[in-house]
Amino acid sequence: MAPQKTETLPIKTASDIVAARQAVRLWAAEMKFSLVDQTKIVTATSELARNTVQHGGGGHMVMSIVESGIHQGLHLVFEDKGPGIADVEAAMRDGFTTAGGMGLGLSGSKRLMSQFTIETKVGEGTRVAVTRWK
């Protein structure tokens, strides 16, 4: 699954989140994802990038186009060196929030994407990788 194209963006401020959404929208459109799929991918990007800034204290996003057999996919990795998540299972539940949010960012992104993995360690950081296949 060697990526065909890859790019890294900083995710540190609110305007970085906007820039990340725009970059992902552009790539998703170039890859000819349907309008609904584009919207889903961009919305997941918005959620995960915001978590990176808000909870992870900033980090970066790596976006790449991947291939599996005849399928193309958009692969996004959000990484930070923040506090990590103590109870991932709880964080993945609808409505769980430690910051007065809706608590739907992680669980919602999982539903919006084809694949979702989260690795996190308290005191070291969090890495969320998602893919949407065409």
Add this chain to the structure above:
Amino acid sequence: MSKLAEIFQKHQDDIVADWSKGMSSANRRKDLISDADLKAQSTELFAAIAKASKTGSLSDIEGSDWREVREILSSISASRAKQGFTPTETASFVLSLKQPVNSRLRKEMAKDPEGLIDETTTANGLIDKMALHTSEAFLTTREQLIARQQEDMLELSTPVVKLWDGILALPVIGTLDSARTQVVMESLLKTIVETNSKIAIIDITGVPTVDTLVAQHLLKTITAARLMGAECIISGIRPQIAQTIVHLGINLNDIITKSKMADAFALALQRTGKIVVSMNKAAAPKKTEHGKDN
């Protein structure tokens, strides 16, 4: 005191005169700055440089001896950023000091070629550092300008319009972040009270992404409006957004939504006890009445 610093002291007026004369057309914008202003800036800056070089290091300008120079450079950059100079033009102003300084060094140190090379290197390094400082200060000013413009936009882009007696519309365009929501919410609530409105239509056709934060902000606004006695209708939810919202798990069941602003308006009229009738239809019964008379 180093040779360079000595030369700065001794030939201050000559160097400034040379510098002003030699400002190339590349950095000379007569449309943006007058000769007199430019001369004044050069004189002030060079006097500070000469003073700092007496006691301060000549290899960096971060020390306290160079504070005045840094301040002058920053204020020159700031005023130029606002006047519309490019960053290159602004840095060139400082870089063009190399020519008069170098030629003065050559003149004064003709008998000491090795010393000349050293002093020239030091002088050029120093001037480069000042130019870099100018560029950074220039960018900072630009960023501040942009931030202020964004704030202005924030207020400009959230108009609350009265569609009819008791009916308001709030077309939201762009990203609905926390700062924006605060402004939107305040102006909506204020207008609800002022106009004694019963219904507010929030149109989100112009919002590119509806994520949980935007949804939460919308829900907060709606709750606040309810407390003021007004019901909200959300319009402009495009099909792809509707699907995404459902997948995210956001529950809009308690909210009245319409895909089009026109439908929202029709509903609002109905709720406030008004209907829109076509003029043709309104005229039709008259005709039949007239017909009956016949």
